[in-house]
Amino acid sequence: MKKFFALLLSLSMVLSLAACGSKGNSNDSQTDGETASDLHLGYDINTGENHYGPYYDEWSDKTDEELFEEALKEDTTINVYATSSKMMKVEEGFEAAYPGLDLVVSDLKTDEVLSKAKIEHDTGNITADVLQTKDVNGNVFHEWYNQDILEPYYPKDICSHIDEGYLKYGYPLYASQSMWYYNTKAFPDGQPIHSWWEIIEKNEDGTQKYRLFTKEIGQESAYLSLFASFINNADEMAQSYKDTYGKDLEYTYDASSFDFEVPENNAGVEYLWRFSQAKMTFISDGDELVLAVHNSTAEDPALCLASAGKIGNRDESGYDIAWCLNLEPYTALLNLECLFIAKGTNSPAGARLFIRYVTGGADGQSEGMKPFKKEGNWPIRDDVEDKKNPAKLTELGARANDLSAIYDIYLDVQEMWTYWLSQNPKMK
Template sequence: MKRLTVTRLGAIGILLSTAALADGHIDNMTPQDLLPRAQEEGAVVVYSFTSRIGRVETAFEEAYPGIDLQGFDISSTEQIARLKAEAQAGVTNADVIYISDTPVVLTELLETGIIAPYVPPRVADRVPEEYRSPLLAQRLSTKVLMYNEESNPDGAPIDNLWALTTDDWRGRVVMVDPLQRGDYLDLMTEIVLRANEMSTAYEAHFGRVIDLDGAANAGERFIIDLFGNDLILVGSTDDVNVAVGAIGQDNPPVGFTSYSDRRDNADEGWALQVANSVVPAPGIIFPAVLALASEPQNPAAARLVIDFLMGDETETGGPGLAPFYVAGDYVTRTDIPPHPDAVPLDDFTAWRIAPAETATIRADVGDLVLTLQ
């Protein structure tokens, strides 16, 4: 990616930002107020953990001519490393950060002042407090156990996570390497945090009390046994989706991936479905958050993008939210109805992570995973 420098338009944007910040108004501006300032800035750079930013780019530029949205598809793990390196070098490349992996984002980006919160006033009263602070969550995303519903028309082929550690599933469970993608490490961490539930599930599956055999708890024991059962680690979520979901398989594997990737079943020739009935849970559900760079080069355009990504006043949020209004993503705005093809959020059994709690042991779980590879 080329390094962005402060152009004449960028300098104008900084001057406008300084004036707006001086009177405290920019965070309270409506999209109509922001637009002329954003058009003077002329551009806005977004780091996004999802490739769907390409669709947002097209829709945003159609809605707001004269503003060049430059979207970069960068995983959360890579974003965190890049933003820290840029901050150390005194460089601000991104205006808007769209990211998951909140346990690390909160501690290494927000608390250190690399990013800053922003909640568009237009939607503030339609997003619950838990999703407005400390950062604005646009939607809830997932990393959950998925199976091939073409090959398993009667439902998921397992009903308990511990089945994945048995001979029947040796070499038939797929996951992105947790040391390469933070959301998957968050999944492993949540399994450890839910050790009591994992212990109960063990007894339900095997009919006996768990023998920790040197592990600290039942969550750690599960991770050790899962890796020891020839877990297949791959490089990307799409690799999981192809392995699990490709149609025409007689005995496909299962894998941990994003529930929302079901949206591509028809286009990609997949038959992905979530194993929502598995105990104690199929995986995790977590916030996908939006933030500003602490000193964006295009402050008005940056705020306009975040407002756009939160959806318009139509029933399903319009073009800004359209890439994310899919089964398996749960938008945080209370006035937008759930996607009709998704498991209702109240019935979705995935664990909701608590980012601050996850952060306390995440590094230790990463060390455990490292020893198992």
């Protein structure tokens, strides 16, 4: 009966959308979102066009009360595939707020969330209702939407409190990013670097100024995406170099080894080349990365690139570490943890009710947001106070991620990094 009800609900949605006809079109104001029945978030493989959010449909205006009433009439078990164990802390509060609904959270890796959802889609045995995942290189936006595995949900009242730039590729739960860390005892007057170029700076004798610790860039999609963004914003990288050193950047990279076109005189490519030739220590564990900085000295200074959340070691373990803020041309890309509806869910109303709950509800005060309020995570609603972070989202010098631009060159950037790193004599 549950499947039968879900089928009827899906059919009614289709008929409802069809009845709308040309209610919305691609020329609608983006402030209002896209509402056309034949337009979906993502990349259209037939037309080659990108369709961006926010995408509003008949679910977008429903209140918590309306969704709860509908949720009790469908499958009342709501399965969430999450990439954060903190999602489990939401179960008790959600079930208390909405008696009769059962929340089941599975803590999975990012790849597992999507692969499990795909298997369920392909076999017709859909268990997931809500999917939480992070898209850092455009893969989810450009590829997964078009497989009918997931679909967007944008609650209009909550979205009115979110910068539209954060709604382009999905509905966000919170923002996170990677930061460069420095040792506060070694540099008591504040961060020693103010641009990305200074990170790889050399002393007068040609030795490297800072020891660098990071995860292996080529194995971290978020880091590769960041370097790809530098290539896409080459003019800003070139200007940053000139502002830092008072002269124009000299281009030294040789792209003749690649069978794809590499842009000439591109400051982002030059940075990728120079960084790949620096001496680095790769450490896979974030806690060990910041520990390396804590153990460094003014005589032998170190920097590390790690998740912003690792700042917690400062208070929990007494590490002498701090973030480097407002680096030029920008500190980092904001990585948005996003929430999606599993296409074909038997709990369409319950799934959306949960998404509203975990992102603060109508007034931003629901307990669902509480587990995600920590240093290194930033709420993206303008009506939710951020008491955990020493710097607000607007004070970081970070920017929203242009996933489409990154997606276009991501694999090329990965190949350039891998090859150039293999030629680095300091890393052999």
